[in-house]
Amino acid sequence: MAPHVFLLGFLAVTCYVASADPSPLQDFCVADLNSPISVNGYVCKNRNLVQVDDFFLSGVNVPGNTSNAIGSNVTHFFAANFPALNTLGVSMARIDYAPYGLNPPHYHPRASEILTVLEGTLEVGFVTSSTYNPPNQLISKVIRKGDAVVFPEALTHFQQNLGNSPAVALATFSSQNPDVNTIANTVFGSNPAIPSYILAKAFQVSESVIADIQSQFGNDLKLLNKGEDKDGSQV
Structure with missing residues (x-):
């Protein structure tokens, strides 16, 4: 039983650590916001260029x-x-x-x-x-x-x-x-807009209600109802 308990505990700790930001491996890593290199976070600024400010x-x-x-x-x-x-x-x-x-x-x-x-x-x-x-x-x-x-x-x-x-x-x-992620912006203000017939079914209201809400977020909804794309083709 003890080995199993230890294994479960280890997995729990591992999952928790994996869900957080990576732990630092040095005193600091001031971000170089101008670096063209893309990493999970930012590349460290050259130590010689780090300033008190x-x-x-x-x-x-x-x-x-x-x-x-x-x-x-x-x-x-x-x-x-x-x-x-x-x-x-x-x-x-x-x-x-x-x-x-x-x-x-x-x-x-x-x-x-x-x-x-x-x-x-x-x-x-x-x-x-x-x-x-x-x-x-x-x-x-x-x-x-x-x-x-x-x-x-x-x-x-x-x-x-x-x-x-x-x-x-x-x-x-x-x-x-x-x-x-702001809920209203995500649901009603996506770009392109989520079709109103999908949201109408999800919220159990009419498409006109959804279209009115989406219009407050600046979406073009003229052809998004009933599964039509903006060029008139079915999606």
Whole structure:
């Protein structure tokens, strides 16, 4: 029994490690964003060219522009614009919310997130997976300045400002490039658009409802209904 238990434990640890960013094999690897070489991450800058300022970041205190339809702005600080994060498996973002602004349902395919409220009151939540028991459970709470919440990796989550004044939060991630998929943008704003008859069946509504939603994301839907391509051929 003991060897089997050891093997299962080893496999569990191996799977967990494999799912995270690669562990660094050196003190640091400041990203060379100009390198033409493509790797899983970024090529290291020549050590002789690394500067003190590569490890420091300014502008986290600068509010983002929340003058948009959802009333929020996310300023990412990933390896792509903070090169010292390369290979370290961490990153962060500043999130600004207008009064009653929303950071809409989204998920990060490569990272868990800890969100800390710096100013304001937020309603936050995430939804468990379809195979969780019970499935698709909403875990939600109102949090305030000084509170924090964790959003597990790849689970859909959201935040909304409940106050009539701006709110600010700081998000930290377990990946140098957590990426983000906003549900509405992914489903209704893909390029080219997902045919409305597919989404109508998935959401159990009429195609006209789907077409109206998709039009808010700028898609050309004239010939996408009923399985027709834009040139009129069947797809």
